[in-house]
Amino acid sequence: MDAALNGLKVLDFSTLLPGPFATLYFADLGADVIHVESPLRPDLIRLFPPYANGQATSHSYLNRNKQSIALDLKDAENIELIKSKISEFDIVVEQFRPGVMKRLGLDYQTLVEINPRLIYCSITGYGQTGVYKNKAGHDINYLALSGVAGQSGRKQSGPPPMGVQIADVAGGSLHAIIAILTAVIERQHSGKGQYIDISMTDCSAVLNSMAAAATLAGKKPQYREEGLLNGGAFYDYYQTQDARYLSIGSLEPQFMSGLASILDLPLLLQLGNSFNQADQHLLKQAIQEKISTKTFAEWSAIFADQDVCVEPVLDLEEAFNSELAKERQWTVEVPLSVGSEQTETQLACPIKFSRSKTKYQYVGQKLGAGEW
Structure with missing residues (x-):
């Protein structure tokens, strides 16, 4: 059995969570992912505790199966090196603020002249246009501006700080995956690549589909604890005698x-x-x-x-040791390096195919350990 995305080659300039989570799926499903990182300013995900086997656990998971290439993008020779290799790639993923890749000479318009089949995806907080495009932000800000936070939580305590990065992953990563694979299918007919603009705030807004649909249709807005699914009805969480x-x-x-x-x-x-x-x-x-x-x-x-x-309501340890987790294979043992007998337990890719397989070659590499 072959992995479903064998043959696709991805050049990944992204850091932290949204872009790396998207390219993790591509890598797990068979694509060849080259992750370009700065040797001078390491990806912060490498520094976030806790650590296992000498690396941050988040880095080891988010960057498994990817080749880590250390390149200073302020060095003109490295820019020319990337341009010389760009024809080998199907997809570019980047997560800088608008305009940064253009200043580096690695923007879509420049690279598509070299490789007309290139699919180029930019993931940002607020998109490539509009008054917010150059503003900094994080998951909590995108949820605030999209209306998700305003419709969630309790009237007295306000919006909850979510334990999952909804805007980053459901907004940015998963929409980027859908958009890129759609462009790959379209390219089979047109022979051309295209540019994709993913705003995590835009994509978070559509996650609020049911309440947003009612509001946009002119119905009374459902504020927190006023809707069927946001605490306004008995559909809710209830405390047990022992505070669970x-x-x-x-x-x-x-x-x-x-x-x-x-x-x-x-x-x-x-x-x-x-x-x-x-x-x-x-x-x-x-x-x-x-x-x-x-x-x-x-x-x-x-x-x-x-x-x-x-x-x-289970905590993480309970959830991942549950019968459901075991039966559905939520975790997988991933080698620390190719052929290594030492492994690290990680989240498995949740997509299950009848024929295509998922690959788990190695955990995220040390900076610069990969090869083109």
């Missing part, structure tokens, strides 16, 4: 009925489908009173074989 949490998503009639029976709470059947906020507030209080009577372990055992959309 259960997730309850029993929206459909059959699940609602099952939950009402388990909790001995007929009020759920009376008010579960109500769109009145006072009704939902009363219902949530009643559910919370029931959940607070037992421990996390007790509720987990009760709901383990019940098909009612109620699940325990």
Whole structure:
């Protein structure tokens, strides 16, 4: 079996999370990824603790299967070296602020003159146009401006600091992957590459699809704790007797009925489908009173074989040691280098094909250890 993206060659200038997460998928799925890094200003992801096997764990994961090439892009000889090799590549991914690659002489217009089939993707916070294009930002800022944070969290405590980088990964990385592979398919017909402008804020805005659709259609905006799915209904988290949490998503009639029976709470059947906020507030209080009577372990055992959309809120260690994680192979042992018997446990690529395989050749390399 061959990896699905065998034959594609990617030149990656990105750092931190959004670009590297995107090119990780390409590398796992068979593409040849060359990661160009500065020898003078290391990618900060290399420095973030914790460390294992002499490297930052995030770096070892995000940059597995990639060749690390150390080049100072302020050196004209290195720019010419890249230009001399650009015809070998299908895809360029970069994550600098708008205008930086042009100043370096590595912008799309320059490189496409050398390689007309080149697909060139720029991932930035705010895109290549508009008044925000040159502003600095991070995941928390993109979620703030896209409306995601404003519709999330509690009225009293405000938007939550998310444990997952939603804008970076779901906004930037995954949209970049979709766009690049779409351009690869289009190139099969046209024979030409093209430029892709990915704004993490743009892409975060569309993640809020259901509430945004209602707001844009002229309906009342759903502020935090006012919508069906953002805490305004009984679809929510509930604290157990020992200060752990259960997730309850029993929206459909059959699940609602099952939950009402388990909790001995007929009020759920009376008010579960109500769109009145006072009704939902009363219902949530009643559910919370029931959940607070037992421990996390007790509720987990009760709901383990019940098909009612109620699940325990697991921490990372619990999640990755769960039966689900084992059955679905969430983790993989990756060699520290090609042919090494020493391995590091990492997140596996979650995409499962019937024929194509995923490759796990080695963890992220030391700076400059790769070869063109």
